[in-house]
Amino acid sequence: MKNLVILGAGYGGVTLAHELLDHKIPADTQIILVDRMPFQGLKTEYYALAAGTASDLELRVKFPTHAKMTTRYGDVTGINLEDKVISFEDGEPLNYDQMVIALGCTDNFHGVPGAAEYTSTIQSFTATRDTYLKINNLPPQATVNIVGGGLSGIEIAAEIRESREDLNVRILDRGERLLSSSPPRLSKYVEEWFREHNVEVRNHINISRVEGHCVYNGESERISADVTVWTAGIRPVPLIDELNVNQDNSGRVILDELYRIPGRPEVFVCGDCASLPFAASAQAAEAQAEQIANVIVAGWKGEQPKVQPLKLKGTLGALGKKSGFGTGFGFGGKSSVTGKVPRLLKSGVLWMSKHHFG
Numbered sequence: 001m002k003n004l005v006i007l008g009a010g011y012g013g014v015t016l017a018h019e020l021l022d023h024k025i026p027a028d029t030q031i032i033l034v035d036r037m038p039f040q041g042l043k044t045e046y047y048a049l050a051a052g053t054a055s056d057l058e059l060r061v062k063f064p065t066h067a068k069m070t071t072r073y074g075d076v077t078g079i080n081l082e083d084k085v086i087s088f089e090d091g092e093p094l095n096y097d098q099m100v101i102a103l104g105c106t107d108n109f110h111g112v113p114g115a116a117e118y119t120s121t122i123q124s125f126t127a128t129r130d131t132y133l134k135i136n137n138l139p140p141q142a143t144v145n146i147v148g149g150g151l152s153g154i155e156i157a158a159e160i161r162e163s164r165e166d167l168n169v170r171i172l173d174r175g176e177r178l179l180s181s182s183p184p185r186l187s188k189y190v191e192e193w194f195r196e197h198n199v200e201v202r203n204h205i206n207i208s209r210v211e212g213h214c215v216y217n218g219e220s221e222r223i224s225a226d227v228t229v230w231t232a233g234i235r236p237v238p239l240i241d242e243l244n245v246n247q248d249n250s251g252r253v254i255l256d257e258l259y260r261i262p263g264r265p266e267v268f269v270c271g272d273c274a275s276l277p278f279a280a281s282a283q284a285a286e287a288q289a290e291q292i293a294n295v296i297v298a299g300w301k302g303e304q305p306k307v308q309p310l311k312l313k314g315t316l317g318a319l320g321k322k323s324g325f326g327t328g329f330g331f332g333g334k335s336s337v338t339g340k341v342p343r344l345l346k347s348g349v350l351w352m353s354k355h356h357f358g
């Protein structure tokens, strides 16, 4: 029996599994879906779990089931591309004939001393649960620092504000404005929302060091906090660095035109681990997974594999449960929209994601 192993059952891995299971799987092939969690975690909503506005259960999605697919629960500790073997913290190693690596990303601490030790994160389900406890056990008037004013930082800051009116919430951002890669109109809207909701925004902050209850801006300014949440950048999970393959500046694996590791046609890389011409996103992971499925299915049928260019829609962000923003959808010719409509759209996208409607 040939093992087609999908490593990581997040947005990319689960989409790929669904796509493959829609086709006739060859009699000599079985699919093995591997994850350290017994369900898919909806990472795009981890900010709400951390703030306490969404429950653990709401962010879990069951894996697909099929006679030709098994799931393997476990923590992957190594990938040997030469011998085609995956090793686990516990249990037997797993051989593969074909493999898709879709293990997602972790925080990028940019070498800032103390950041890994003293900040809380929302990059994994387990870490987000810890962050939830830290934030929600705080006494009134305690302070939460959010490092990073991109999408995740903004969403968690707004959500904490809605969850805990009694806390001081502060965003520390390196740039001149929040959401620096979005249209200035959008940054203005978001900054105004934070002003109205009593969230402090500080720009031009250069975090040089983190300690137990503070961060340092440059060498001299000490900014205190009871909890500091890090949302200032991501990079692929550390297993990727151990593969000894070509990576881009963000650590993502450089791939051939069919999303395979060059020289290893049996290994695909999907989602946040893959070097794509976009920032990492669930949307990109799902779109890429569909194309990888096309390549694998073409192989099953003995056809020439080809992929379509990845087309992404825009980005939607939440400012609590009632307001939000969107860019890149071409909303009536506008580059961005704000308010209730994009927030409703975001809830709709989440619903579709939970029910695998693309």
Ligand SMILES: Cc1cc2nc3c(=O)[nH]c(=O)nc-3n(C[C@H](O)[C@H](O)[C@H](O)COP(=O)(O)OP(=O)(O)OC[C@H]3O[C@@H](n4cnc5c(N)ncnc54)[C@H](O)[C@@H]3O)c2cc1C
Pocket (backbone or CB within 6 Å): 007, 008, 009, 010, 011, 012, 013, 034, 035, 036, 037, 040, 041, 043, 044, 045, 046, 047, 074, 075, 076, 077, 102, 103, 104, 105, 122, 123, 151, 152, 155, 237, 239, 270, 271, 272, 273, 280, 281, 282, 283, 284, 285, 316, 317
């Ligand atoms: C707060 C927040 C908000 C976001 N909002 C958006 C948004 O609005 N729109 C959008 O498109 N994107 C958004 N993103 C980004 C999006 O969540 C990721 O880009 C997406 O999850 C990437 O999909 P993936 O399949 O590559 O990885 P993931 O979905 O992270 O899946 C990786 C899987 O691998 C498993 N895994 C990792 N390491 C191991 C191991 N060693 N052993 C076993 N299993 C392992 C994990 O458990 C996980 O299930 C957001 C991210 C965050 C944190």
